[in-house]
Structure formats: C-alpha cells, structure tokens
Amino acid sequence: MEKKAIGGVVGRVSSVTHYSGLLEQETGESFSNRLKAQALSAGVTIHMEEVIQVDLDGLIKKVSTDQATYEAKAVIIAGGTTKRKLMLHSRLVALEGKDCVNKLKIQDEHTKEITTISSDGCGVFIYAGALPDSKLYHSLAQEDGYLVTNQKMETSIAGVYAAGDICVKQVRQAATAV
Numbered sequence: 001m002e003k004k005a006i007g008g009v010v011g012r013v014s015s016v017t018h019y020s021g022l023l024e025q026e027t028g029e030s031f032s033n034r035l036k037a038q039a040l041s042a043g044v045t046i047h048m049e050e051v052i053q054v055d056l057d058g059l060i061k062k063v064s065t066d067q068a069t070y071e072a073k074a075v076i077i078a079g080g081t082t083k084r085k086l087m088l089h090s091r092l093v094a095l096e097g098k099d100c101v102n103k104l105k106i107q108d109e110h111t112k113e114i115t116t117i118s119s120d121g122c123g124v125f126i127y128a129g130a131l132p133d134s135k136l137y138h139s140l141a142q143e144d145g146y147l148v149t150n151q152k153m154e155t156s157i158a159g160v161y162a163a164g165d166i167c168v169k170q171v172r173q174a175a176t177a178v
C-alpha cells in the first residue's frame, strides 16, 4: 500500500548516496523506479491506497484503506516519517556569496536583531528532523513514536513486522530500511 509515490523520502532526493549498486549521480526518482521494477518482477502487487485503520491484535490482521479492507496472517509496516515543521522565532533575511554561499543573515522575529553567520564555501540545508508516521499503530510498543522491533523485525504483536525509518534504530538510511 502506498498513499503518495513509490520510493518515499529517498524518491525525492536529487542524488542518492550510501547504497550499493547505485548508478553514477543517481537521482531518487531513478533509484525508486529501479526498486519498483524489481518489486514488480518479484510478483509484488502495488496498491496506491492510504491505510486509514488497522486491527492487528488477532491471528488474522485487518488493514483498511481508503478503498478496501484486506486480511492477512502477517503484515509489514513501513510507513516511514514525515518532515517536522521548522518552528523558529527567526527568519533568514539574506544569503550572500558569489559561486557558493559563504554568509547568511538571520533576523530575530521579536527583537529584529540580525545575526550574521560566515563560513567560506558553506551550503544551506534546512532540515528540522522527522516524526514517525505511527499514529495508526497505537497497539504496538513504541519509543518516542518509533516502533520497537526485535532481531526478526517483529513488533510487540506476533505476525506484525516493521521496517525502515518508522522503527527504533540508530541510522535511518535506505540501506537499513530495506
């Protein structure tokens, strides 16, 4: 089940790194297309549907989407994360530099004071972290909203597995998500 686009977060990055078998300068789109083709060739059926409700407690698990309800003895949850919104009391008022950014100016919304940060050859990458999409899975053990799994990637309920960024783990990368 996928509610938006195959590939998730990594499908939208301009250049994928830190994964084996990547093409040179491979984009997230190209990487996702190759993963999708491999999944389809392995017989996986992809449904573009949003999971809206789950009942995971019994032997038969029920997964309801915006289009249908499915039943299975086992399910794998790979709902990933959603970008956290940046809640700042400051705003970026200037980016300076010739060939690359080497200075940025930030203004405090309350005091209007401007702080200048200088660093030759630096870049700007705004990322305020991410939150796990685990609201549907309240019956599973969680830590800070991330699903707890064992060595077999099984959650606290037998037959319910989780993979990828939605799990409690140290490194959130494609290599640890597949």
Ligand SMILES: Cc1cc2nc3c(=O)[nH]c(=O)nc-3n(C[C@H](O)[C@H](O)[C@H](O)COP(=O)(O)OP(=O)(O)OC[C@H]3O[C@@H](n4cnc5c(N)ncnc54)[C@H](O)[C@@H]3O)c2cc1C
Pocket: 001, 002, 003, 004, 005, 006, 007, 008, 009, 010, 011, 013, 015, 016, 017, 018, 019, 049, 050, 051, 052, 078, 079, 080, 081, 082, 133, 163, 164, 165, 166, 172, 173, 174, 175, 177
């Ligand atoms: C800016 C940026 C750059 C990165 N670059 C790299 C890189 O170069 N190399 C690398 O290895 N890693 C990179 N990562 C990390 C990588 O993107 C993640 O580790 C990886 O995408 C995790 O995959 P995932 O499937 O667990 O989760 P996600 O990518 O978050 O995918 C989850 C999917 O589940 C779907 N979904 C969620 N809820 C529902 C629902 N209720 N119903 C149906 N579908 C649902 C979402 O639409 C989404 O497609 C980067 C991350 C960021 C933020």
